[in-house]
Amino acid sequence: MSIILSIVLGTLFGFALYRVGATHADKIIDMLTLRDLGLAKTIMAAIGLSSSLFFAGIALGIFDPSHMSIKGMYLGVIIGGLLLGFGWALSGMCPGTGVANLGAGRKDAMFFVSGGLIGAWAFTLAYEWLATFGLFKPMLGGKVSLASGVHNIWLAIVIGVAMIAAAFVLPKQIIKD
Numbered sequence: 001m002s003i004i005l006s007i008v009l010g011t012l013f014g015f016a017l018y019r020v021g022a023t024h025a026d027k028i029i030d031m032l033t034l035r036d037l038g039l040a041k042t043i044m045a046a047i048g049l050s051s052s053l054f055f056a057g058i059a060l061g062i063f064d065p066s067h068m069s070i071k072g073m074y075l076g077v078i079i080g081g082l083l084l085g086f087g088w089a090l091s092g093m094c095p096g097t098g099v100a101n102l103g104a105g106r107k108d109a110m111f112f113v114s115g116g117l118i119g120a121w122a123f124t125l126a127y128e129w130l131a132t133f134g135l136f137k138p139m140l141g142g143k144v145s146l147a148s149g150v151h152n153i154w155l156a157i158v159i160g161v162a163m164i165a166a167a168f169v170l171p172k173q174i175i176k177d
Contacts, residue, residue, distance in 0.1 A: 014103055022100075028097070034174040045163070
């Protein structure tokens with residue numbers, strides 16, 4: 001049953017990405033070059049809303065966060081984030097929009113998704129070798145969560161609401177053509 005739910009939710013997520021324009025490379029490039037912040041505003045509002053609801057659910061005892069895994073901070077995460085950002089800017093796709101574009105039949109998405117899978121496979125093969133360089137040693141507190149305490153959960157909710165407010169306040173465009 002959970003695989004069916006995953007497929008249904010993934011399909012709905014892909015449809016939502018398509019509807020807001022996140023699967024269109026020109027919209028991504030316009031967002032990254034600050035020419036059209038409509039997509040960034042949508043992303044901010046969605047993250048703020050889902051974070052606020054999630055942390056409120058934790059505070060009210062609706063969700064049990066004990067099964068969640070927090071990614072530790074280490075140099076490899078920073079390098080990986082830079083690589084992701086570079087690839088996103090270069091292709092106009094991130095992993096989620098790449099798969100959505102593949103589902104929509106875009107040929108360039110086939111190369112993007114294939115490249116991501118090959119890169120992930122190569123990383124698993126090189127992991128032990130990369131570890132010898134200290135790329136995976138914890139830094140800046142290691143596994144730190146905004147919601148590690150009761151007071152922090154409410155702070156997380158406030159930050160989520162602030163993100164929603166910022167999404168409404170930000171201008172649609174910063175750099176004009």
